[in-house]
Amino acid sequence: MRWLEVKRTDAFDFLCENIASDKSISHRCAMFSLLSDKPSRIRNYLRAEDTLNTLQIVKQLGADVEDDGYTMTITPPSEMQEPDDILDCGNSGTAMRLFCGFLSSLPGHYVLTGDQYLRRRPMKRVTTPLTQIGAKIDGREHGNLAPLCIRGDELKSFNYESAIASAQVKSAMILAALRADDVSTYREPELSRDHTERMLRGMGANIESWDVITIEPMRGPLEPLDITVPADPSSGFFFAVAAAIVPGSRVTIKNVTLNPTRIEAYKILEKMGAKVKLDEKENRYEPIGDITVSYHGRLKAVEVGERISWLIDELPALSIAMAVADGESVVKNAKELRVKESDRISCVVDGLKQCGIVCEEFEDGYRIEGGELRSAEIDSCGDHRIAMSFAIAGLLSGIQVKDIECIETSFPNFLELLGEITEIRTWK
Numbered sequence: 001m002r003w004l005e006v007k008r009t010d011a012f013d014f015l016c017e018n019i020a021s022d023k024s025i026s027h028r029c030a031m032f033s034l035l036s037d038k039p040s041r042i043r044n045y046l047r048a049e050d051t052l053n054t055l056q057i058v059k060q061l062g063a064d065v066e067d068d069g070y071t072m073t074i075t076p077p078s079e080m081q082e083p084d085d086i087l088d089c090g091n092s093g094t095a096m097r098l099f100c101g102f103l104s105s106l107p108g109h110y111v112l113t114g115d116q117y118l119r120r121r122p123m124k125r126v127t128t129p130l131t132q133i134g135a136k137i138d139g140r141e142h143g144n145l146a147p148l149c150i151r152g153d154e155l156k157s158f159n160y161e162s163a164i165a166s167a168q169v170k171s172a173m174i175l176a177a178l179r180a181d182d183v184s185t186y187r188e189p190e191l192s193r194d195h196t197e198r199m200l201r202g203m204g205a206n207i208e209s210w211d212v213i214t215i216e217p218m219r220g221p222l223e224p225l226d227i228t229v230p231a232d233p234s235s236g237f238f239f240a241v242a243a244a245i246v247p248g249s250r251v252t253i254k255n256v257t258l259n260p261t262r263i264e265a266y267k268i269l270e271k272m273g274a275k276v277k278l279d280e281k282e283n284r285y286e287p288i289g290d291i292t293v294s295y296h297g298r299l300k301a302v303e304v305g306e307r308i309s310w311l312i313d314e315l316p317a318l319s320i321a322m323a324v325a326d327g328e329s330v331v332k333n334a335k336e337l338r339v340k341e342s343d344r345i346s347c348v349v350d351g352l353k354q355c356g357i358v359c360e361e362f363e364d365g366y367r368i369e370g371g372e373l374r375s376a377e378i379d380s381c382g383d384h385r386i387a388m389s390f391a392i393a394g395l396l397s398g399i400q401v402k403d404i405e406c407i408e409t410s411f412p413n414f415l416e417l418l419g420e421i422t423e424i425r426t427w428k
């Protein structure tokens with residue numbers, strides 16, 4: 001078990017050029033390269049545990065991967081290989097759910113598994129609609145819990161209306177639709193992150209999205225990807241919160257995706273009183289640019305209850321900003337937080353209480369009374385975003401975070417970057 005100590009810091013001005021690459025886009029790069037018959041070139045792929053596991057699965061399916069440290073060339077096999085071992089998604093719900101959709105129509109037998117946390121997360125949200133269109137998937141609790149066994153088969157087209165705004169469910173169904181027997185449609189209650197639609201469209205797939213997404217089956221292999229993965233706004237957000245709460249501070253996060261479905265948390269931080277500047281530089285598959293966040297006085301409390309899927313991953317870090325804001329902040333309609341890498345509602349509330357903050361837990365969110373953070377010892381619950389959020393709280397109060405190995409799943413250089421703005425210490 002590894003521990004982290006973060007010391008209080010003074011004002012900092014941080015130009016950050018190497019925030020971890022985007023996790024959602026990296027997973028998709030590896031997986032989608034299998035939909036072409038030519039090599040895909042991916043620059044700046046996220047080399048973290050989650051996305052390296054996805055890459056390993058892509059290799060087990062027969063792809064050849066060459067990596068010069070920056071550009072990764074993924075050459076798909078002429079025919080997909082039936083793997084002779086299990087496919088280990090590690091901690092990643094994205095990998096497991098997207099591979100369910102991808103493998104359901106691929107001839108062969110596949111076993112998807114993951115770590116102790118992933119094996120507790122609900123998979124029915126993808127296995128039920130996939131089974132309804134002919135997929136053969138089984139697992140514990142009638143297909144709800146991994147390990148999941150998939151026997152690839154022919155899939156029927158569908159008109160599916162999802163009860164949740166989830167990019168993982170949407171992407172699994174779009175991947176299934178690409179090999180279904182006719183045109184399919186997918187509807188979600190509000191738009192969830194749309195990397196899958198953007199990237200597949202860029203590869204030549206026939207996908208239209210208005211209020212409903214229409215997916216035509218692939219007529220042949222798609223064009224390969226040629227992409228530079230931008231920085232991950234969810235990873236950058238830890239440092240955005242740091243700049244917004246430490247008086248006199250500023251951070252600039254370079255080359256980050258400015259996809260609107262990914263930067264809502266920055267808009268909330270702006271609403272709370274921080275200065276936030278977006279500077280778009282290019283647009284290939286997605287808008288990309290720099291984000292600068294500066295301290296602009298004590299933050300004000302805020303209520304968050306809409307477009308939750310656009311900031312779901314940032315809510316733990318946002319809760320640290322809420323903890324030091326003037327007034328009472330509320331997060332609601334965020335029940336999905338309970339089934340992330342940990343139950344993030346109870347982990348956030350328990351952690352903040354340890355830090356001396358008054359808060360109340362609801363089934364679908366929490367209420368936080370802004371105050372003064374005090375030094376504490378926090379358990380990460382094995383969840384990378386909980387670990388990094390409380391590490392940022394330590395910039396104001398000093399903190400010790402227990403069980404920080406999980407940070408490796410998404411942001412391997414987090415501690416190195418944190419070490420540039422304050423003094424830190426780790427031990428076993």
Ligand code: S3P
Pocket residue numbers: 023024025094165166167168169171192193309312313336
């Ligand atoms: C992701 C979708 C979101 C998000 C996760 C990554 C993706 O999950 O929380 O970190 O890459 O599709 P849901 O689809 O469950 O909302």
